[in-house]
Amino acid sequence: MPPRPITPDRGDRILDAAATVFARDGFAAARMEDVATEAGLSKGTVYLYFDGKEQLIDALVDRLVGWEVRRLEQVAAADGPILDRLLGFVSGYAADVAAAGELGPVVLEVYARAGRAGTIQQTLRRSFEAYVAALEALVAAGVERGELRPTDARVVALEIAALLEGIVLLWLVDPTAVAVDQVAEQGVRLLLEGLRIEAGEASPAARPPR
Numbered sequence: 001m002p003p004r005p006i007t008p009d010r011g012d013r014i015l016d017a018a019a020t021v022f023a024r025d026g027f028a029a030a031r032m033e034d035v036a037t038e039a040g041l042s043k044g045t046v047y048l049y050f051d052g053k054e055q056l057i058d059a060l061v062d063r064l065v066g067w068e069v070r071r072l073e074q075v076a077a078a079d080g081p082i083l084d085r086l087l088g089f090v091s092g093y094a095a096d097v098a099a100a101g102e103l104g105p106v107v108l109e110v111y112a113r114a115g116r117a118g119t120i121q122q123t124l125r126r127s128f129e130a131y132v133a134a135l136e137a138l139v140a141a142g143v144e145r146g147e148l149r150p151t152d153a154r155v156v157a158l159e160i161a162a163l164l165e166g167i168v169l170l171w172l173v174d175p176t177a178v179a180v181d182q183v184a185e186q187g188v189r190l191l192l193e194g195l196r197i198e199a200g201e202a203s204p205a206a207r208p209p210r
Contacts, residue, residue, distance in 0.1 A: 082142030
């Protein structure tokens with residue numbers, strides 16, 4: 001019998017299955033055979049795409065963070081005040097978190113494993129840098145447009161990322177105690193409102209020296 005054709009969506013199909021298996025069984029107990037079964041594919045087909053569990057985990061990390069980077073790129077290309085666009089991103093971010101709630105155990109395991117040197121740590125660092133860089137570019141654009149006060153855009157980007165990631169971790173531990181959408185939006189709003197230049201207010205960079 002000839003081999004089944006490899007279709008472009010097989011990689012995503014395998015990652016979906018891996019997320020389900022990892023969330024159910026944990027990284028340590030999960031097997032490639034389990035992922036293949038969940039995906040409805042042969043183990044050999046799975047190995048055509050991924051060498052093993054570590055590569056699957058790396059790909060999942062790239063996918064999870066990649067969603068947010070792509071959303072930030074869409075926000076950057078949109079129109080409107082930077083603060084409103086960032087708050088729109090936070091709203092979408094919270095919706096993504098709620099929709100992916102079943103991946104909570106996977107996210108917690110990723111952070112636990114990232115504390116030890118290895119490929120997951122390297123992958124998370126690389127993905128996180130892309131995420132922070134996209135946030136930094138938006139904050140810098142706000143400063144350049146005169147909407148935000150002069151500030152270190154990277155520091156603000158790191159603060160936003162840390163705030164959102166921290167809220168998600170608290171929500172994963174106890175979803176009933178944290179309304180992730182409300183807390184995330186209010187937290188970022190409080191952070192950025194202090195930087196916003198009100199209508200009619202001269203940008204600090206444009207004010208004459210005393």
